[in-house]
Amino acid sequence: MSIPLDTTGSLPTMQDYASENACTWCDGCGDYGIWTAVKRALVELQIHPWQTLLCFDVGCHGNMSDKIDGYRFHGLHGRVIPFAAGAKLARMDMPVLAFGGDGASFSEGVGHLVHAIRSNYPIVFLLHNNGNYGLTTGQASALTKQGVRMNASPNGIPEATLPSMDFIFSLQPTFVARTFSGDIPQMTRVIKQAIGHRGFAFVDILQACPTYNKFATHEYLLAHCREVKNHDSSDFNRARQLAIDTSDSIATGVLYQNVTIPNFYERLRSREGRETRLVDEVTPYDIGGLMGRLV
Amino acid sequence: MSSVAVTITGAQGQGIDSVGGILARACKRSGRCVFAYREYMSLIKGGHSRYQIDIADRFIGSSVSQTDLLLTLNHHGFEHDLKHMRPGGIVLHDQEGWKFSSAQQAWIAERNLRVVAVPVHALLRDIGGTPLLRNVVLAAFAWSMFGEDRALLADMVKERYARKEDVLAANMRAIDAGIRAREEQVPDLTFALPPADARWKDRLLLSGSQAMGLGLVRAGMRAFFSYPMTPASPLLTVIADLQNETGILVKQAEDEITAAQMMSGAMFMGTRAATATSGGGFDLMTETLSMNAIAENPALFILAQRPGPGTGLPTWTAQGDLHMAIHCGHGEFARGVLAVSDANDAYSLMNDAFNTAETLQTPVIVLTDKHVAEGIFTQEPFAAAAPTLSRGLVTDPAALASLQSADRYDPTAATGVSPRWLPGSHAATYAGQADEHRGDGSVEESADNAGAQMDKRLRKMKAMKAALPEPVLYEVVSRELRVVSDDVPEVDILIVGWGSSKGAILDALLDVTQDSGLNTQDSIGFLHYSWLWPLKTDRFERLAKQARKIVLIEGNAQGQLGRLLRQETGIEITEKILKYDGRPFFRDELAAAIRAKL
Numbered sequence: 001m002s003i004p005l006d007t008t009g010s011l012p013t014m015q016d017y018a019s020e021n022a023c024t025w026c027d028g029c030g031d032y033g034i035w036t037a038v039k040r041a042l043v044e045l046q047i048h049p050w051q052t053l054l055c056f057d058v059g060c061h062g063n064m065s066d067k068i069d070g071y072r073f074h075g076l077h078g079r080v081i082p083f084a085a086g087a088k089l090a091r092m093d094m095p096v097l098a099f100g101g102d103g104a105s106f107s108e109g110v111g112h113l114v115h116a117i118r119s120n121y122p123i124v125f126l127l128h129n130n131g132n133y134g135l136t137t138g139q140a141s142a143l144t145k146q147g148v149r150m151n152a153s154p155n156g157i158p159e160a161t162l163p164s165m166d167f168i169f170s171l172q173p174t175f176v177a178r179t180f181s182g183d184i185p186q187m188t189r190v191i192k193q194a195i196g197h198r199g200f201a202f203v204d205i206l207q208a209c210p211t212y213n214k215f216a217t218h219e220y221l222l223a224h225c226r227e228v229k230n231h232d233s234s235d236f237n238r239a240r241q242l243a244i245d246t247s248d249s250i251a252t253g254v255l256y257q258n259v260t261i262p263n264f265y266e267r268l269r270s271r272e273g274r275e276t277r278l279v280d281e282v283t284p285y286d287i288g289g290l291m292g293r294l295v
Numbered sequence: 296m297s298s299v300a301v302t303i304t305g306a307q308g309q310g311i312d313s314v315g316g317i318l319a320r321a322c323k324r325s326g327r328c329v330f331a332y333r334e335y336m337s338l339i340k341g342g343h344s345r346y347q348i349d350i351a352d353r354f355i356g357s358s359v360s361q362t363d364l365l366l367t368l369n370h371h372g373f374e375h376d377l378k379h380m381r382p383g384g385i386v387l388h389d390q391e392g393w394k395f396s397s398a399q400q401a402w403i404a405e406r407n408l409r410v411v412a413v414p415v416h417a418l419l420r421d422i423g424g425t426p427l428l429r430n431v432v433l434a435a436f437a438w439s440m441f442g443e444d445r446a447l448l449a450d451m452v453k454e455r456y457a458r459k460e461d462v463l464a465a466n467m468r469a470i471d472a473g474i475r476a477r478e479e480q481v482p483d484l485t486f487a488l489p490p491a492d493a494r495w496k497d498r499l500l501l502s503g504s505q506a507m508g509l510g511l512v513r514a515g516m517r518a519f520f521s522y523p524m525t526p527a528s529p530l531l532t533v534i535a536d537l538q539n540e541t542g543i544l545v546k547q548a549e550d551e552i553t554a555a556q557m558m559s560g561a562m563f564m565g566t567r568a569a570t571a572t573s574g575g576g577f578d579l580m581t582e583t584l585s586m587n588a589i590a591e592n593p594a595l596f597i598l599a600q601r602p603g604p605g606t607g608l609p610t611w612t613a614q615g616d617l618h619m620a621i622h623c624g625h626g627e628f629a630r631g632v633l634a635v636s637d638a639n640d641a642y643s644l645m646n647d648a649f650n651t652a653e654t655l656q657t658p659v660i661v662l663t664d665k666h667v668a669e670g671i672f673t674q675e676p677f678a679a680a681a682p683t684l685s686r687g688l689v690t691d692p693a694a695l696a697s698l699q700s701a702d703r704y705d706p707t708a709a710t711g712v713s714p715r716w717l718p719g720s721h722a723a724t725y726a727g728q729a730d731e732h733r734g735d736g737s738v739e740e741s742a743d744n745a746g747a748q749m750d751k752r753l754r755k756m757k758a759m760k761a762a763l764p765e766p767v768l769y770e771v772v773s774r775e776l777r778v779v780s781d782d783v784p785e786v787d788i789l790i791v792g793w794g795s796s797k798g799a800i801l802d803a804l805l806d807v808t809q810d811s812g813l814n815t816q817d818s819i820g821f822l823h824y825s826w827l828w829p830l831k832t833d834r835f836e837r838l839a840k841q842a843r844k845i846v847l848i849e850g851n852a853q854g855q856l857g858r859l860l861r862q863e864t865g866i867e868i869t870e871k872i873l874k875y876d877g878r879p880f881f882r883d884e885l886a887a888a889i890r891a892k893l
Contacts, residue, residue, distance in 0.1 A: 021737055053564070053718050058729075065726050066737035070713075071718035072726040072734075073563060075556070076586050082553040086568070087718070090518060112556075115549040140805025144630050167486055224613065270545065271540035276546060278566040282515040284646075284681035285541060290509060291676060294499045295324075 012048045014022075014039055017069045024063055028218060030130060030181025030207030035064055038097070038126070039045040042069060042070070045095075045192055052095045053085040057109070059101035060135045060209075062126035078109030085121040090278040093172050094266055097124045098129030106142040106162055117171040120199035120262040124191070127202070129164075130209035131216055145215055152221035159266040165243040168202055169236075169256075175201040176243065181208055182218055184228045193254055198264040206250065221250070228253045296805070300359050301437065303430070303495050304376050305368030308340035314430035315346030317451045318437070319671055322350050323500045325443050326491030330798070331671035332358040332879070337525070337609040343371050352489035353805075356637055356672065356798030360881035364440075364486050366433045370866035375400060382406045383879040387436060389415035391770035411481060418472040424834035428469040431550060435473025440486040445474055462639075487581070499674040501666035506599070506638035506674065508533035510645030511569055515684050518544040518561045518568035520554040525609050526665035527571040527599035551576035555583035555596070562593050563727055564690070565717035568648050574616050575606065581623040584658045588628035590727045591704065591752065593652035593659075593714070600664040611877030612849035612866055614794045620660045621828045621859070629655065629711070629755040631763075632828035634662035636797035638672035640825060646682040651762075654687035655755050656715055662827070664850070666879040667797040689714050701734030706747040707783075708807035711754030759827050762830035768834065769801060769821040771808040776801055779820065787819030788893065789842035791835065791868065793824040796848055799880035807887040807893075817843075817893070824856060832864050841865050846870045846892050850880065 011016055011276035013152040017039040025031045043051060049069040056062040058077035065074035075083050084098035105127055116125065133139040140157040143164055147156035168176060175197045176215060177190045187205065194201035206225065208218035226249040228242060265271060301322075303315050310582045330349045336342030349358050361381040364813040365372060367388045370704040377399060384406070391412045395403065403410060417433045420427070420733065425433075431452070438448045451469055456463040477484065507530055511519070521531040531547065538545045548554035554570040561568035572580060577598045598620055602613040620632045631651045635641040641663065652659040654659065689695055695716055703725035705713040713734075716722055726736030731748060768779040770786065792800055800821055808819060820842075822835060839845055847857040848870040852875040857868045872888045874880055 049724050050721055055560075063738070065517070065730075066732075067726065068734075069724055071724045072736070073560075073590070073728075074368075074726055074738075075559075075590070076582055077728050079556045079583070081551060082548070082556035083560040083563075086518070086520065086557030087564040088560075089546075089557075089717060090561040090564035090566040090568070095349065111549055112553060115368055218525075268544060274542050278517040278561065278568075279564055279719075281517045281542070282565075282567050282684065282686070284515060284684060285512045286681075287509050287513050287677070288679065290512070290537065290540070291499060294501045295497055295503065295676075 003203050010042050011046055011112045013194070016045055017042065019067045019069060020207045021066050022066050025060060026172065026211050028208060028210035029060070030205070030209065030218070031061055031064065031128065032179040033184050034061070034126070034128065034187065034205055034207065035067065037191060039068065039182045040184070041191035041195065042189040044146045044188065045195060049096060051096070053087055055080050055087065055096065055098045057100035057104045059104060059128070059133070061099050061101055064099065075156040078104040078107070080113065081109060081112040081116045081125060084123050085116060085119070088121060088123050089265055092122070092277055097126060097195070099126045099128060101134070102127060102129045102131060102143045106164060114171060116200050117168070117173045117202065119264045120147050120174055120261060122199055122265060123204065124201045125198070127204045128207050129204055130207040133211060134209050134212055148215055150212070163244065165204070169240040169243060172260050173202055173256065174199040174258045176239065177202070177254045178204040178206065178243065178250070180206045180221050181251055182222055183225065183252070186227060190254060197257065199261060224250045225252045226250065231255070233257045296351060296353045298349060298355060299363045299488060300347055300361065301364045301366070302345055302347045302376060303364040303366045303434070304343070304345040304372040305430070306340070306341045306371065307335055307338065307344045309344070309368045310427060310430040311344040311346050313455065313514045314434045314517070314711050315348065317455060318434050319348045319450045320500050321438065321443070322348060323489065323498065323673060324447055324496055325441045325488070326493055326495050327351065327489055328354050328495050328673045329500060329671070330355045330357060330673065333669050335610050336638045340565040343375050346377065350488055352671070353602065354491060356879065357802045357882040359361050359883045361883065364437065366437055368433065369558045374452055376389070377402060378778050380406055380408055384408050385484070386410045387413055387433055389413055389433065391416070409648065411484060413476060414739070422468040422472050424465055424469050428465060429704050431466050432473040433709055435470040436477045437486070439474040439477035439487050440484055442485060445470065467686050495673060497676070497677055500671060501638055501674060502529065502669055502671050503635065503641045503663060504529035504533050505646065506621070506672070507635065507641035507663065508537060509677070512537060512541055512543065513642070514646035514649050514682060514752040516543065516567045516569055516649070518558070518566055519657070520546045520548050520568065520570045522548050522554050522558040522572065524573045524576045524643060525784060526601055526668040527573050527597065529668055530597065530599070546683040550672060551579040552592070554582060556579040559583060559587055559594055560742065569597060571599060573599050573601050574603045574619070575682055577616070577623070578617070582625070585624035585626055585628065586729045587658045588624065588626070588630065588752065590729050591656040592727060595652050595657055595659055595661065597661045597663065597887050599668050602875065608877040608879055610665065612795070612850065612879050613856070613875065614664060614796065614879065615852070615875065616662065617827060617851070617855040620662055620811040627749070628692055628752055630828065631657065631659040631759055631826070631866060632654065632662065633826045634794040634824070635667055635824065636794055636825070637667060638674045641667060642677055644825060646684065650685040653757065654685050654712070655759050656687065656712060657755055662794060664795050670795070686714070687715060689716040692721070694721050698722050700725050703736060704734045704748065706734065708751060710758040711751045712758060714749070756829050759857070760831065761827065763826045763831055765831045765834040766822050768838070769823065771804050771819055774805065774809055776805060784818070785841040786838060787817040788819045789838050789845045790819065790821040790848060790889070791845060791856065791860070792848040793827060794823065794850070796850050796880050797823050799882045800848055803883040803886040803889055806882065807889050827856070827859070828862050830859055832860065835860060836866065844870060844892070846872060846889065847887070848880070850874050887888035
């Protein structure tokens with residue numbers, strides 16, 4: 001951990017990201033750890049609050065939108081990824097982080113996740129994965145274990161649990177990491193690396209939900225999560241195996257990264273050789289030449 | 296006025312559109328005003344397709360219901376289009392030896408039609424051309440009937456196929472074959488176009504979608520997000536084809552929700568972006584529209600109407616989504632709704648739409664429809680003067696430095712419009728917030744705050760209404776249409792409408808007033824609405840109160856603008872001409888309907 005101690009005031013500090021609004025998460029909620037790690041990662045990267053955009057989906061995690069400084073957007077349930085992608089493409093120099101829960105991201109918004117990976121938008125997606133719909137009081141998500149009794153499924157859900165990591169890897173991602181809300185130093189390292197990634201960075205944060213998730217508790221995750229050692233993160237097949245095999249332990253850390261694949265913006269022929277950002281280009285465009293072809 | 300209608304018809308996939316486009320442009324370049332109208336079905340090959348070119352010696356912006364010259368590339372034209380022939384018309388076809396039914400023979404006799412079989416297949420055999428060139432042979436045959444210069448038609452074909460040498464050479468042979476066949480086989484067969492006038496030659500000939508694309512580009516739009524849906528997809532194609540030259544970022548999204556969200560994100564960051572769809576796709580976007588309203592984020596939605604409900608008539612036209620545009624999205628909020636009526640509007644209103652969205656920080660919906668999106672208009676070149684982009688942003692460093700986070704959604708803002716500064720600005724930050732919030736975007740559920748913020752956002756309706764123009768009044772004076780300035784004389788007969796029916800209404804009014812049967816004491820005015828919400832009513836009320844008769848003309852079943860006017864003014868328009876069969880108003884039919892109301 002190396003939070004810069006800045007006495008000149010020119011570098012950002014944790015205090016800069018502080019909000020006067022009190023946190024409203026349950027005691028023991030994993031969101032506290034994630035909230036702290038995000039701020040640390042931004043501070044360590046020397047990004048001032050006004051230099052970043054943090055986009056929140058709707059869910060417990062979304063209540064972070066007014067508990068942290070920085071430019072932020074808190075929009076609709078399931079739709080954070082396309083909003084963040086549109087924002088990023090307009091201003092490529094600004095780090096854009098999107099936060100979403102497993103409920104929205106693997107049900108209502110799952111199509112966006114698929115196409116964001118395929119498009120390789122240069123944004124960070126932080127999955128608050130607590131295995132249920134917390135804010136609506138504990139219904140099953142697509143990642144809840146089959147058969148577990150939840151609010152609105154007193155008999156347990158009949159659907160099969162979606163194998164999220166196998167699914168993500170089937171989409172040929174360029175960055176996949178997994179971390180745990182109880183390990184702030186690891187989350188900080190992972191988020192920093194994700195912010196530096198060229199394309200779409202998928203960060204799966206296994207998150208304790210003390211109120212509704214009785215199957216993957218803080219203690220369970222603490223006991224089972226193991227940071228990968230001596231792992232070649234460019235090895236796609238090995239990474240996929242590590243990600244999907246959680247029988248003994250849960251592999252955490254940056255599991256896969258491929259920096260050879262251009263991101264969406266870099267693939268656009270229309271933007272080749274253009275140094276300005278879309279936000280700089282809003283001026284009347286001379287259509288004289290275009291019009292001439294229509295006589 | 297002198298005008299004719301030439302129609303090319305056949306199966307989809309037979310090149311009806313391409314040859315229609317070539318003929319339309321050739322007619323325009325020869326010095327005529329042209330309006331072209333396409334009909335087709337929601338499939339790629341085999342369905343019936345027609346391309347009607349109305350050609351006149353004065354400005355026209357609509358079609359007639361009857362054709363003077365029909366070129367049919369298969370026998371379906373006999374089934375679909377014979378019944379739309381004007382008496383004395385000419386039918387060219389390539390179905391040699393075709394046996395007309397007795398009913399068709401009787402109709403041909405009754406209408407006094409001249410039916411000419413052109414030996415297209417034999418001509419193509421002689422020049423070694425593929426059957427795909429049938430359209431060009433028939434078009435050249437017709438061009439020869441017009442007595443127009445071969446070189447002009449050849450130029451149009453060259454412009455279209457400039458990059459495909461072999462295709463071009465084959466087309467040239469087909470043109471020669473068609474012209475020669477007419478000259479040698481039926482030298483007496485001619486067809487007179489209206490008198491030429493050089494002023495039309497240098498006008499643009501473009502679709503409403505092309506005009507809208509240019510208007511958006513001109514207004515500084517730098518990103519466009521869309522999911523294909525007729526009749527919005529032509530706009531996506533137009534802008535996509537301009538992307539390399541203009542640098543505009545174009546994204547064909549995975550669904551309409553994505554397109555709307557990406558547009559919202561790009562606008563939030565501070566560029567100008569838009570999205571476009573038709574009714575069904577727009578339904579999917581409305582949650583996002585509502586999100587932008589509470590987050591006070593400018594957003595531009597283009598809604599290209601087609602008949603619903605459901606999938607409806609995918610390739611036909613309607614003005615049926617006005618009420619949806621005004622009422623869509625949950626919650627109560629300010630929005631702007633405007634409708635384009637032709638290529639000129641589609642171009643010139645785009646910057647106004649962006650300016651309104653940005654200065655009022657709220658969603659704006661631009662209504663268009665299949666008729667404008669795919670109609671081909673003769674248009675004066677657009678003015679060179681640069682439009683004024685009003686962005687309503689705080690950008691000055693000193694002003695930015697003095698901002699507080701709570702200024703962003705300050706509920707005390709007199710007009711409801713509080714300061715907006717862009718993410719990335721070196722200033723106090725805020726949360727764009729779709730939950731109810733206080734000034735800095737922090738979630739706030741107190742009763743006092745909820746009321747204050749709702750009032751703040753709704754105050755923008757008043758500010759917007761004050762800034763918007765009243766509807767335009769057209770009057771026919773000395774057989775010419777003119778736009779009447781604000782201090783209007785009274786009109787005896789007031790026609791009210793909006794959107795794409797304007798073209799047919801204006802054309803029909805000229806026809807009606809040139810009709811000797813009309814009581815010449817009556818003055819007729821047409822009040823045309825471009826901005827539909829918030830609804831400006833002063834001018835309407837003034838005119839309506841002294842008019843002897845008011846007639847509402849709309850392309851929907853319920854008279855939706857009429858209902859809005861009654862809601863806002865209490866004035867009910869009882870005389871209505873409504874059309875909701877997927878077809879646009881045809882100017883001859885509309886003229887008859889107007890006459891019947893007088």
